[in-house]
Amino acid sequence: MRQSKLFTRTRKESPADEVSKNAELLIRGGFVHKEMAGVYSYLPLGLRVLRKIENIIREEMDKIGGQEVLMSSFQPKDNWEKTGRWSAMDDLYKVSDSSSREIALGPTHEEIVVPILKNYASSHKDFPVAIYQIQNKFRMELRAKSGMLRGREFIMKDMYSFHTSKEDFENFYEKMKGVYKTIFKRVGIGHITYLCFASGGTFSEYSHEFQTVTSAGEDTIYVDEASGSALNKEVLNDEVLNQLNLTKEKLAEHKAIEVGNIFDLKTKYSAPFDLSYTDEKGEKSTVLMGCYGIGLGRLLGTVVEALADDKGIIWPESIAPFAIHLLALGDDEVVLGEANKIYENLLKAGVEVLFDDREEVSAGEKFSDADLLGMPWRAVVSARSLKDNGIELKKRTEEKGKIVSLDELLKLLAPNH
Protein backbone atom coordinates (compact mmCIF):
# COMPACT_ATOMS: atom_id res chain seq x y z
CA MET A 1 0.00 0.00 0.00
CA ARG A 2 1.13 3.49 -0.81
CA GLN A 3 1.38 5.56 2.32
CA SER A 4 0.46 8.68 0.36
CA LYS A 5 -2.98 7.12 -0.16
CA LEU A 6 -3.51 5.97 3.41
CA PHE A 7 -6.29 8.11 4.87
CA THR A 8 -4.88 7.91 8.37
CA ARG A 9 -1.76 9.73 9.43
CA THR A 10 0.57 9.60 12.38
CA ARG A 11 0.64 12.09 15.21
CA LYS A 12 3.65 13.40 17.01
CA GLU A 13 1.74 14.22 20.18
CA SER A 14 0.29 11.65 22.51
CA PRO A 15 -3.43 11.89 23.08
CA ALA A 16 -4.22 13.75 26.28
CA ASP A 17 -6.88 11.30 27.38
CA GLU A 18 -4.84 8.12 27.17
CA VAL A 19 -2.09 7.14 29.52
CA SER A 20 -1.59 3.50 28.66
CA LYS A 21 1.21 2.74 26.25
CA ASN A 22 -0.87 0.48 24.02
CA ALA A 23 -3.58 3.07 23.38
CA GLU A 24 -1.10 5.90 23.02
CA LEU A 25 0.96 4.16 20.35
CA LEU A 26 -2.00 2.67 18.52
CA ILE A 27 -3.73 6.04 18.33
CA ARG A 28 -0.58 7.94 17.39
CA GLY A 29 0.06 5.45 14.62
CA GLY A 30 -3.53 5.62 13.37
CA PHE A 31 -4.24 1.95 14.02
CA VAL A 32 -7.39 2.61 16.01
CA HIS A 33 -9.76 5.46 16.79
CA LYS A 34 -11.26 5.91 20.20
CA GLU A 35 -15.03 6.31 20.22
CA MET A 36 -15.60 6.33 23.96
CA ALA A 37 -14.08 4.81 27.07
CA GLY A 38 -13.31 1.20 26.29
CA VAL A 39 -14.60 1.37 22.72
CA TYR A 40 -12.33 1.62 19.70
CA SER A 41 -12.80 1.50 15.94
CA TYR A 42 -10.19 -0.32 13.89
CA LEU A 43 -8.61 1.70 11.08
CA PRO A 44 -6.80 0.18 8.06
CA LEU A 45 -3.51 -0.55 9.81
CA GLY A 46 -5.15 -1.85 12.98
CA LEU A 47 -7.59 -3.98 11.04
CA ARG A 48 -4.75 -5.66 9.20
CA VAL A 49 -3.22 -6.69 12.53
CA LEU A 50 -6.57 -7.83 13.84
CA ARG A 51 -7.19 -9.97 10.76
CA LYS A 52 -3.81 -11.64 11.13
CA ILE A 53 -4.45 -12.51 14.76
CA GLU A 54 -7.90 -13.71 13.76
CA ASN A 55 -6.48 -15.99 11.10
CA ILE A 56 -3.93 -17.53 13.43
CA ILE A 57 -6.64 -18.28 15.97
CA ARG A 58 -9.00 -19.57 13.29
CA GLU A 59 -6.35 -21.93 11.91
CA GLU A 60 -5.66 -23.37 15.34
CA MET A 61 -9.34 -23.73 16.19
CA ASP A 62 -10.01 -25.49 12.91
CA LYS A 63 -7.02 -27.74 13.49
CA ILE A 64 -8.57 -29.29 16.59
CA GLY A 65 -11.90 -29.72 14.89
CA GLY A 66 -13.66 -26.53 15.85
CA GLN A 67 -16.63 -25.57 13.67
CA GLU A 68 -16.95 -21.85 13.09
CA VAL A 69 -20.26 -20.05 13.43
CA LEU A 70 -21.32 -16.44 13.85
CA MET A 71 -23.97 -16.06 16.48
CA SER A 72 -26.19 -13.04 17.03
CA SER A 73 -25.31 -10.17 19.32
CA PHE A 74 -28.99 -9.61 20.19
CA GLN A 75 -29.99 -12.34 22.58
CA PRO A 76 -33.46 -13.18 23.88
CA LYS A 77 -34.15 -12.33 27.51
CA ASP A 78 -35.82 -15.74 28.05
CA ASN A 79 -32.57 -17.56 27.49
CA TRP A 80 -30.82 -15.43 30.06
CA GLU A 81 -33.57 -15.95 32.58
CA LYS A 82 -33.26 -19.71 32.14
CA THR A 83 -29.68 -19.59 33.36
CA GLY A 84 -30.42 -16.98 35.99
CA ARG A 85 -27.95 -14.57 34.52
CA TRP A 86 -30.47 -11.90 33.37
CA SER A 87 -30.31 -10.48 36.89
CA ALA A 88 -27.12 -12.11 38.17
CA MET A 89 -24.71 -10.72 35.63
CA ASP A 90 -24.33 -7.05 36.43
CA ASP A 91 -22.25 -6.15 33.39
CA LEU A 92 -24.95 -7.32 31.00
CA TYR A 93 -26.14 -4.68 28.53
CA LYS A 94 -29.92 -4.73 28.29
CA VAL A 95 -31.69 -2.89 25.52
CA SER A 96 -35.34 -2.60 24.67
CA ASP A 97 -36.97 -2.00 21.32
CA SER A 98 -40.05 -0.08 20.28
CA SER A 99 -42.41 -2.76 21.55
CA SER A 100 -40.55 -2.61 24.86
CA ARG A 101 -39.24 -6.09 24.28
CA GLU A 102 -36.09 -6.59 26.31
CA ILE A 103 -32.98 -8.14 24.83
CA ALA A 104 -29.41 -8.66 25.93
CA LEU A 105 -26.32 -7.55 24.02
CA GLY A 106 -24.19 -10.66 24.11
CA PRO A 107 -21.30 -10.58 26.59
CA THR A 108 -20.72 -14.32 25.99
CA HIS A 109 -22.72 -16.97 24.17
CA GLU A 110 -23.55 -19.99 26.35
CA GLU A 111 -27.22 -18.94 26.30
CA ILE A 112 -27.21 -18.98 22.50
CA VAL A 113 -24.93 -21.83 21.56
CA VAL A 114 -26.58 -24.39 23.83
CA PRO A 115 -30.11 -24.02 22.37
CA ILE A 116 -28.63 -24.06 18.87
CA LEU A 117 -26.84 -27.34 19.48
CA LYS A 118 -29.87 -28.80 21.23
CA ASN A 119 -31.74 -28.34 17.97
CA TYR A 120 -29.41 -30.80 16.26
CA ALA A 121 -27.70 -33.07 18.76
CA SER A 122 -29.38 -35.67 20.94
CA SER A 123 -27.50 -38.93 20.45
CA HIS A 124 -24.17 -39.90 21.96
CA LYS A 125 -23.08 -40.24 18.35
CA ASP A 126 -23.46 -36.48 17.90
CA PHE A 127 -20.66 -35.78 20.39
CA PRO A 128 -18.10 -34.47 20.98
CA VAL A 129 -18.62 -31.14 19.27
CA ALA A 130 -16.64 -27.91 19.45
CA ILE A 131 -18.23 -24.69 18.19
CA TYR A 132 -16.52 -21.33 18.01
CA GLN A 133 -16.85 -17.83 16.69
CA ILE A 134 -14.95 -14.58 16.49
CA GLN A 135 -17.33 -11.79 17.33
CA ASN A 136 -17.95 -8.52 19.13
CA LYS A 137 -18.87 -8.79 22.78
CA PHE A 138 -20.50 -6.21 25.03
CA ARG A 139 -19.87 -5.86 28.71
CA MET A 140 -20.87 -2.94 30.89
CA GLU A 141 -17.55 -2.59 32.62
CA LEU A 142 -17.85 -0.24 35.56
CA ARG A 143 -14.47 1.04 34.68
CA ALA A 144 -13.03 0.55 31.23
CA LYS A 145 -9.31 1.09 31.42
CA SER A 146 -5.81 0.56 30.10
CA GLY A 147 -6.64 1.38 26.50
CA MET A 148 -7.39 -1.75 24.53
CA LEU A 149 -6.95 -4.00 27.54
CA ARG A 150 -10.35 -3.69 29.19
CA GLY A 151 -13.12 -2.53 26.92
CA ARG A 152 -16.89 -2.38 26.88
CA GLU A 153 -17.14 -3.58 23.31
CA PHE A 154 -14.43 -5.97 22.27
CA ILE A 155 -13.76 -8.77 19.86
CA MET A 156 -13.48 -12.22 21.28
CA LYS A 157 -12.93 -15.74 20.09
CA ASP A 158 -15.19 -17.94 22.15
CA MET A 159 -15.26 -21.69 21.77
CA TYR A 160 -17.66 -24.08 23.45
CA SER A 161 -17.02 -27.81 23.62
CA PHE A 162 -19.58 -30.50 24.36
CA HIS A 163 -18.85 -33.98 25.70
CA THR A 164 -20.53 -37.12 26.91
CA SER A 165 -17.88 -38.09 29.45
CA LYS A 166 -15.57 -36.48 31.93
CA GLU A 167 -12.61 -38.25 30.31
CA ASP A 168 -13.46 -36.92 26.91
CA PHE A 169 -13.84 -33.41 28.26
CA GLU A 170 -10.57 -33.56 30.16
CA ASN A 171 -8.76 -34.88 27.15
CA PHE A 172 -10.05 -31.99 25.06
CA TYR A 173 -9.33 -29.46 27.80
CA GLU A 174 -5.71 -30.61 27.96
CA LYS A 175 -5.42 -30.35 24.19
CA MET A 176 -6.77 -26.81 24.33
CA LYS A 177 -3.96 -25.84 26.69
CA GLY A 178 -1.52 -26.82 23.98
CA VAL A 179 -3.52 -25.07 21.28
CA TYR A 180 -3.54 -21.86 23.28
CA LYS A 181 0.18 -22.07 23.85
CA THR A 182 0.65 -22.43 20.11
CA ILE A 183 -1.54 -19.41 19.43
CA PHE A 184 0.35 -17.14 21.80
CA LYS A 185 3.63 -18.39 20.46
CA ARG A 186 2.55 -17.69 16.90
CA VAL A 187 1.33 -14.21 17.84
CA GLY A 188 4.79 -13.48 19.21
CA ILE A 189 4.36 -13.46 22.99
CA GLY A 190 4.90 -17.14 23.73
CA HIS A 191 8.11 -16.48 25.63
CA ILE A 192 6.38 -14.28 28.21
CA THR A 193 3.01 -16.02 28.42
CA TYR A 194 2.28 -18.53 31.18
CA LEU A 195 -0.44 -21.06 31.72
CA CYS A 196 -1.75 -20.00 35.06
CA PHE A 197 -3.87 -21.71 37.67
CA ALA A 198 -6.71 -19.37 38.64
CA SER A 199 -10.12 -19.03 40.18
CA GLY A 200 -13.13 -20.11 38.19
CA GLY A 201 -15.30 -17.15 39.07
CA THR A 202 -18.94 -18.05 39.08
CA PHE A 203 -18.39 -20.98 36.77
CA SER A 204 -16.20 -23.46 38.49
CA GLU A 205 -13.86 -23.71 41.40
CA TYR A 206 -10.77 -23.27 39.29
CA SER A 207 -9.83 -22.40 35.73
CA HIS A 208 -6.74 -21.82 33.68
CA GLU A 209 -5.66 -18.46 32.42
CA PHE A 210 -2.96 -17.52 29.98
CA GLN A 211 -1.09 -14.58 31.44
CA THR A 212 1.39 -12.43 29.55
CA VAL A 213 3.98 -10.82 31.77
CA THR A 214 4.20 -7.03 31.34
CA SER A 215 4.26 -4.16 33.79
CA ALA A 216 0.92 -2.95 32.43
CA GLY A 217 -0.88 -6.07 33.59
CA GLU A 218 -3.78 -5.79 36.00
CA ASP A 219 -3.29 -9.27 37.45
CA THR A 220 -0.53 -10.45 39.73
CA ILE A 221 0.82 -13.92 39.08
CA TYR A 222 3.47 -16.11 40.65
CA VAL A 223 5.77 -18.05 38.37
CA ASP A 224 7.97 -20.99 39.20
CA GLU A 225 10.66 -20.44 36.58
CA ALA A 226 12.11 -23.93 36.92
CA SER A 227 8.91 -25.77 36.03
CA GLY A 228 7.27 -22.95 34.09
CA SER A 229 4.08 -23.33 36.07
CA ALA A 230 2.27 -20.33 37.45
CA LEU A 231 -0.70 -19.31 39.48
CA ASN A 232 -2.84 -16.23 39.96
CA LYS A 233 -2.47 -14.31 43.21
CA GLU A 234 -6.21 -14.79 43.85
CA VAL A 235 -5.70 -18.51 44.47
CA LEU A 236 -2.37 -18.32 46.28
CA ASN A 237 -2.78 -20.45 49.37
CA ASP A 238 -1.12 -23.50 50.93
CA GLU A 239 -3.70 -25.93 49.64
CA VAL A 240 -3.27 -24.83 46.05
CA LEU A 241 0.52 -24.71 46.36
CA ASN A 242 0.47 -28.27 47.61
CA GLN A 243 -1.81 -29.38 44.84
CA LEU A 244 0.49 -27.81 42.22
CA ASN A 245 3.59 -29.05 43.98
CA LEU A 246 5.10 -25.61 44.37
CA THR A 247 6.98 -23.90 47.17
CA LYS A 248 6.21 -20.31 47.96
CA GLU A 249 9.85 -19.25 48.23
CA LYS A 250 10.67 -20.23 44.69
CA LEU A 251 7.90 -18.18 43.12
CA ALA A 252 8.59 -14.92 41.31
CA GLU A 253 5.92 -12.24 41.34
CA HIS A 254 4.91 -10.54 38.06
CA LYS A 255 2.28 -8.21 36.73
CA ALA A 256 0.49 -9.87 33.85
CA ILE A 257 -2.33 -9.46 31.35
CA GLU A 258 -4.86 -12.25 31.00
CA VAL A 259 -4.91 -12.94 27.27
CA GLY A 260 -6.93 -16.12 27.34
CA ASN A 261 -8.75 -18.50 29.63
CA ILE A 262 -10.31 -21.92 29.61
CA PHE A 263 -13.10 -23.19 31.83
CA ASP A 264 -14.69 -26.43 32.89
CA LEU A 265 -18.41 -25.61 32.75
CA LYS A 266 -19.65 -29.10 33.62
CA THR A 267 -23.46 -28.98 33.22
CA LYS A 268 -23.93 -25.40 34.35
CA TYR A 269 -25.33 -24.29 30.99
CA SER A 270 -26.40 -27.56 29.45
CA ALA A 271 -28.73 -28.37 32.35
CA PRO A 272 -30.94 -25.25 32.23
CA PHE A 273 -31.65 -25.92 28.56
CA ASP A 274 -31.77 -29.69 29.05
CA LEU A 275 -29.07 -30.31 26.50
CA SER A 276 -28.75 -34.07 26.83
CA TYR A 277 -27.92 -37.17 24.85
CA THR A 278 -29.13 -40.75 24.75
CA ASP A 279 -26.38 -43.31 25.27
CA GLU A 280 -25.98 -46.83 23.89
CA LYS A 281 -28.29 -48.23 26.55
CA GLY A 282 -31.00 -45.72 25.78
CA GLU A 283 -30.37 -43.71 28.93
CA LYS A 284 -30.40 -39.91 28.93
CA SER A 285 -27.63 -37.79 30.47
CA THR A 286 -26.78 -34.10 30.53
CA VAL A 287 -24.00 -32.95 28.24
CA LEU A 288 -20.71 -31.71 29.74
CA MET A 289 -19.27 -28.42 28.53
CA GLY A 290 -16.09 -26.41 28.44
CA CYS A 291 -15.49 -22.91 27.17
CA TYR A 292 -12.38 -21.20 25.88
CA GLY A 293 -11.92 -17.50 25.29
CA ILE A 294 -9.37 -15.14 23.79
CA GLY A 295 -9.88 -11.38 23.59
CA LEU A 296 -8.40 -10.28 20.26
CA GLY A 297 -8.24 -6.55 20.94
CA ARG A 298 -6.68 -7.22 24.28
CA LEU A 299 -4.21 -9.56 22.66
CA LEU A 300 -3.31 -6.89 20.11
CA GLY A 301 -2.89 -4.34 22.87
CA THR A 302 -0.81 -6.75 24.89
CA VAL A 303 1.62 -7.28 22.02
CA VAL A 304 2.08 -3.51 21.74
CA GLU A 305 2.42 -3.14 25.48
CA ALA A 306 4.93 -5.96 25.85
CA LEU A 307 7.12 -5.48 22.80
CA ALA A 308 7.22 -1.72 22.06
CA ASP A 309 10.31 0.39 22.70
CA ASP A 310 10.58 4.13 23.32
CA LYS A 311 10.32 4.88 19.60
CA GLY A 312 7.15 2.97 18.92
CA ILE A 313 5.52 -0.32 18.18
CA ILE A 314 7.43 -3.48 17.28
CA TRP A 315 5.18 -5.95 15.51
CA PRO A 316 6.13 -9.61 15.34
CA GLU A 317 6.35 -10.73 11.71
CA SER A 318 3.33 -13.00 12.13
CA ILE A 319 0.87 -10.19 12.84
CA ALA A 320 2.52 -7.06 11.43
CA PRO A 321 0.19 -5.08 9.17
CA PHE A 322 2.88 -5.21 6.50
CA ALA A 323 6.02 -7.32 6.28
CA ILE A 324 8.16 -4.37 5.27
CA HIS A 325 8.12 -0.59 5.26
CA LEU A 326 9.75 0.78 2.13
CA LEU A 327 10.92 4.39 2.38
CA ALA A 328 11.86 6.58 -0.57
CA LEU A 329 13.95 9.51 0.63
CA GLY A 330 14.06 12.84 -1.13
CA ASP A 331 12.34 13.95 -4.32
CA ASP A 332 15.03 12.85 -6.75
CA GLU A 333 13.46 11.38 -9.88
CA VAL A 334 15.92 8.52 -10.07
CA VAL A 335 15.38 7.57 -6.42
CA LEU A 336 11.60 7.68 -6.78
CA GLY A 337 11.75 5.66 -9.96
CA GLU A 338 13.93 3.03 -8.34
CA ALA A 339 11.75 2.88 -5.20
CA ASN A 340 8.66 2.44 -7.37
CA LYS A 341 10.33 -0.38 -9.22
CA ILE A 342 11.19 -2.12 -5.96
CA TYR A 343 7.66 -1.60 -4.68
CA GLU A 344 6.16 -3.16 -7.81
CA ASN A 345 8.54 -6.10 -7.60
CA LEU A 346 7.71 -6.75 -3.96
CA LEU A 347 3.99 -6.63 -4.75
CA LYS A 348 4.45 -9.01 -7.65
CA ALA A 349 6.23 -11.42 -5.32
CA GLY A 350 3.29 -11.28 -2.94
CA VAL A 351 5.10 -9.34 -0.24
CA GLU A 352 2.95 -7.11 1.95
CA VAL A 353 4.63 -3.74 1.72
CA LEU A 354 3.85 -0.30 3.03
CA PHE A 355 5.50 2.14 0.63
CA ASP A 356 6.27 5.59 2.01
CA ASP A 357 6.11 7.39 -1.31
CA ARG A 358 5.22 10.79 0.14
CA GLU A 359 7.30 13.35 -1.73
CA GLU A 360 6.91 16.32 0.58
CA VAL A 361 7.88 14.50 3.77
CA SER A 362 11.38 14.78 5.21
CA ALA A 363 13.64 11.83 5.82
CA GLY A 364 13.53 12.31 9.57
CA GLU A 365 9.77 12.18 9.64
CA LYS A 366 9.73 9.03 7.55
CA PHE A 367 12.17 7.33 9.89
CA SER A 368 10.11 8.34 12.91
CA ASP A 369 6.95 7.05 11.27
CA ALA A 370 8.62 3.76 10.43
CA ASP A 371 9.67 3.35 14.05
CA LEU A 372 6.24 4.28 15.35
CA LEU A 373 4.33 2.03 12.95
CA GLY A 374 6.67 -0.83 13.73
CA MET A 375 6.93 -3.03 10.64
CA PRO A 376 9.50 -5.79 11.23
CA TRP A 377 11.67 -4.64 8.32
CA ARG A 378 12.55 -1.22 6.96
CA ALA A 379 13.98 -0.74 3.50
CA VAL A 380 15.42 2.64 2.52
CA VAL A 381 15.94 3.78 -1.04
CA SER A 382 17.85 7.05 -1.37
CA ALA A 383 20.63 8.73 -3.28
CA ARG A 384 23.00 7.23 -0.76
CA SER A 385 21.69 3.68 -1.03
CA LEU A 386 21.76 3.91 -4.81
CA LYS A 387 25.38 5.03 -4.67
CA ASP A 388 26.01 1.86 -2.66
CA ASN A 389 24.17 -0.01 -5.37
CA GLY A 390 21.28 -1.33 -3.38
CA ILE A 391 18.64 -1.00 -0.72
CA GLU A 392 19.39 -0.35 2.91
CA LEU A 393 17.61 -3.03 4.89
CA LYS A 394 17.15 -2.86 8.65
CA LYS A 395 15.23 -4.80 11.25
CA ARG A 396 12.95 -2.77 13.48
CA THR A 397 14.71 -4.28 16.47
CA GLU A 398 18.21 -3.49 15.26
CA GLU A 399 20.18 -0.27 15.08
CA LYS A 400 22.21 -0.82 11.95
CA GLY A 401 21.10 -1.93 8.53
CA LYS A 402 22.92 -3.41 5.59
CA ILE A 403 22.87 -2.91 1.86
CA VAL A 404 21.11 -5.62 -0.12
CA SER A 405 20.10 -6.08 -3.73
CA LEU A 406 16.50 -6.40 -4.87
CA ASP A 407 17.08 -10.11 -5.46
CA GLU A 408 18.33 -10.60 -1.93
CA LEU A 409 15.36 -8.67 -0.58
CA LEU A 410 12.92 -10.81 -2.55
CA LYS A 411 14.66 -13.97 -1.46
CA LEU A 412 14.37 -12.91 2.17
CA LEU A 413 10.72 -11.86 2.11
CA ALA A 414 9.30 -14.19 -0.53
CA PRO A 415 11.57 -17.24 -0.44
CA ASN A 416 9.04 -19.47 -2.19
CA HIS A 417 8.18 -17.09 -4.92
Add this chain to the structure above:
RNA sequence: CGGGGCAUAGUGUAACGGUAACAUGCACGAUUCGGGUUCGUGUGAUUCUGGGUUCAAAUCCCAGUGCCCCGACCA
Protein backbone atom coordinates in the same frame (compact mmCIF):
# COMPACT_ATOMS: atom_id res chain seq x y z
C1' C B 1 -19.94 1.79 42.50
C1' G B 2 -16.49 4.83 46.39
C1' G B 3 -12.25 8.36 46.01
C1' G B 4 -9.08 11.87 43.18
C1' G B 5 -7.92 14.73 38.75
C1' C B 6 -8.98 16.97 34.13
C1' A B 7 -12.27 19.31 30.12
C1' U B 8 -9.86 25.79 25.50
C1' A B 9 -8.94 25.24 17.08
C1' G B 10 -8.12 18.43 14.01
C1' U B 11 -3.91 17.41 17.83
C1' G B 12 -0.83 19.17 22.18
C1' U B 13 -0.83 23.29 25.40
C1' A B 14 -1.18 28.87 27.31
C1' A B 15 -4.24 32.89 29.02
C1' C B 16 -4.59 37.96 37.18
C1' G B 17 -12.38 38.15 36.62
C1' G B 18 -11.33 42.63 31.39
C1' U B 19 -9.68 41.84 23.02
C1' A B 20 -8.91 33.72 23.55
C1' A B 21 -2.73 32.98 22.43
C1' C B 22 1.35 29.60 21.06
C1' A B 23 3.03 25.12 18.85
C1' U B 24 1.66 21.45 15.60
C1' G B 25 -1.58 19.97 11.68
C1' C B 26 -4.00 21.57 7.17
C1' A B 27 -3.78 25.03 2.35
C1' C B 28 -0.47 28.01 -0.80
C1' G B 29 4.66 29.77 -2.09
C1' A B 30 9.81 29.33 -1.40
C1' U B 31 13.83 26.37 0.93
C1' U B 32 15.77 21.68 2.35
C1' C B 33 16.29 16.36 1.49
C1' G B 34 19.62 10.29 6.14
C1' G B 35 16.35 11.15 12.25
C1' G B 36 9.90 15.18 12.84
C1' U B 37 14.73 21.26 7.87
C1' U B 38 13.92 26.58 7.57
C1' C B 39 11.03 31.01 6.21
C1' G B 40 6.61 33.61 4.60
C1' U B 41 1.18 33.92 3.79
C1' G B 42 -3.35 31.84 5.06
C1' U B 43 -6.95 28.40 7.53
C1' G B 44 -8.84 26.82 11.81
C1' A B 45 -12.83 28.00 18.66
C1' U B 46 -20.48 28.67 20.24
C1' U B 47 -13.44 27.83 25.71
C1' C B 48 -18.02 20.25 27.27
C1' U B 49 -23.54 21.35 28.56
C1' G B 50 -27.02 23.99 31.69
C1' G B 51 -27.70 27.36 35.52
C1' G B 52 -25.69 31.08 39.12
C1' U B 53 -22.42 35.33 40.99
C1' U B 54 -20.57 39.94 38.52
C1' C B 55 -20.66 46.07 35.01
C1' A B 56 -17.74 41.98 32.92
C1' A B 57 -16.64 34.61 33.29
C1' A B 58 -12.28 30.22 29.56
C1' U B 59 -11.22 31.94 34.59
C1' C B 60 -15.34 32.04 40.56
C1' C B 61 -19.82 28.89 42.43
C1' C B 62 -23.61 24.81 41.63
C1' A B 63 -25.46 20.75 38.77
C1' G B 64 -24.95 17.49 34.80
C1' U B 65 -22.05 14.95 31.08
C1' G B 66 -17.48 13.05 29.23
C1' C B 67 -12.42 11.33 29.81
C1' C B 68 -8.13 9.61 32.83
C1' C B 69 -6.11 7.53 37.40
C1' C B 70 -6.54 4.66 42.39
C1' G B 71 -9.77 1.16 44.68
C1' A B 72 -13.91 -2.29 44.49
C1' C B 73 -15.91 -5.39 40.71
C1' C B 74 -14.59 -8.70 36.56
C1' A B 75 -15.69 -15.13 31.81
